[in-house]
Amino acid sequence: MIVELRTASTQGAEPASGSMYHRLREELVAMSRIREHDGVAEVLRLMTPWLPTAQDLLEATGSPSDRERWRRLVEEAQKADRSDFVAVSTAARILLRALLEASRPGPSVEEIADRLRRGIADGAYPPGSVLSRVRILRDVGLTKASESRADRAFQDLVAEGLITISLSKRVQVAGQGELPDQLALTTELLRALVVGGVYPPMSSLPTRPKLSQALATEKSITTRALRQLHDEGFLSVHRSAGSVVRPVAPVPVSAPPALEVLVGRLRSAASSGAPLTPADIRANCRSARAWWRQRSAPPAESLRRMRQVLVATAADLLPLAACRHPDDPSVHAVLRRTAVVALYDWPAELRIEVWRLACLATAVLEVLDLAGGAA
Known part of the structure; x- marks a missing residue:
């Protein structure tokens, strides 16, 4: 994340040497060794210098869900009951882990959301399509460790009505999943099968359920496509007899190809x-x-x-x-x-x-x- 951050120093006014990521890992290890008899003061000594860094991230992010997350983490760290060792140490560890994830390279939550918005707008992610977390992470150059960034970007898009997330965490672009011209496409393919000699004159087409399965299409659309070909003069469609290719079609029909x-x-x-x-x-x-x-x-x-x-x-x-x-x-x-x-x-x-x-x-x-x- 490309943000100018104030880095913490536990030694004085000047930041300690080493990257933010490695320093946070070291301090999380140190915090895991603190026991209740060591007191809350030792936890605060490690956590408090990092609060300005978290505040910087809160102010810098353009993502509503990310902003709310940093606001909550900072507030919980500041307001944790100082007499309760477990509450203070839990809030401190959660804050430092969030900072550790934020220090990893890769796009921010806002950048991920912007990329997804563009993909939805230009049709790369069409209405009804499922957004794979694995693919999104790969496309934006993030590892599994930073999956929470994608999740917060998803939350922003849910709030905008661009995607939906099911109880099973399936992420799907909002809108109808069917092709807008599914009837025309289905009719065109069926017509090509008749004209191409797949179903010669006087032969019967498969039943509607079987045709629907073969054409990966809803039965209602298959029924309408058959009715349209009936109206065009290619088929005779009867509820009891099914669909039969007429002996004389409105256009030349090929013999069954070898x-x-x-x-x-x-x-x-x-x-x-x-x-x-x-x-x-x-x-x-x-x-x-x-x-x-x-x-x-x-x-x-x-x-x-x-x-x-x-x-x-x-x-x-x-x-x-x-x-x-x-x-x-x-x-x-x-x-x-x-x-x-x-x-x-x-x-x-x-x-x-x-x-x-x-x-x-x-x-x-x-x-x-x-x-x-x-x-």
Whole structure:
């Protein structure tokens, strides 16, 4: 923390040599050795010279939660009952430990809060996304020992209505977690599956619950997307018969693409790497789906790597699943859907890419199960 502080001296008017951090550690060790029979005076001898430093921090901070914390610590140290050794020594140790943490390098509470505000404003932390304490500490260059700074920055943002903190201490950006155009995106992807020949004319789409799971979308949104495609002339949607692709669509529809062609395109789009075990594949898919479920905002490079891994995994699994189910149209529809989702134009917006990765991860898990022991 870059603040000009008055440092304590237990020897006289001039500060003792050595850094503030090491001096505080030494005095905390010395304070831990003081026993009640030594008296309150010995505790005060170590604590009192540090009160001006704490007062400096109180006056310098621009964080409301940090200011309140230093005000409380100074007040408790000054007003502790001088006849009560336990009360005085407890207040003194808490104050010196807080000063010890403040002497560590790294951004202040105010600086952390400002960085989070900017991230929320520019969309790096979208509405509904979960803020990982581990990631925040890493991004701002703090260690676990200074986690309390991030917690106080979170408290400032809660007071401003920018984030919420649950009883389980889950930190989440305020606002709706769904994409504002989730219906349009879901409809577009479904339309691409029909036009791309994944579901040929006169074939039935999966049930709405299964489609909702495949598209990582609420059932209500899936229902509205199906109804929109019905209105556009792509589907016939009936409550009892489900959704069926109409024999004549309003635009040209491709014939079901050959799996060999799709696998070749997947291999061209994927980066080379060592084959993954089924356990590795499931772990990757769980991570990708968790990003969307928690509305996280992972770094762009992490998204790129995950996409490459899932595309390569799909390229490896599709031939295995096809060999196990050579004549099953419903299985081949799953395989074609997986390939089309993997190959369809990837969006530039981070939140949409997180959603699309969840769709791809769900498809890859289905294909892994269809490949069975062959995987």
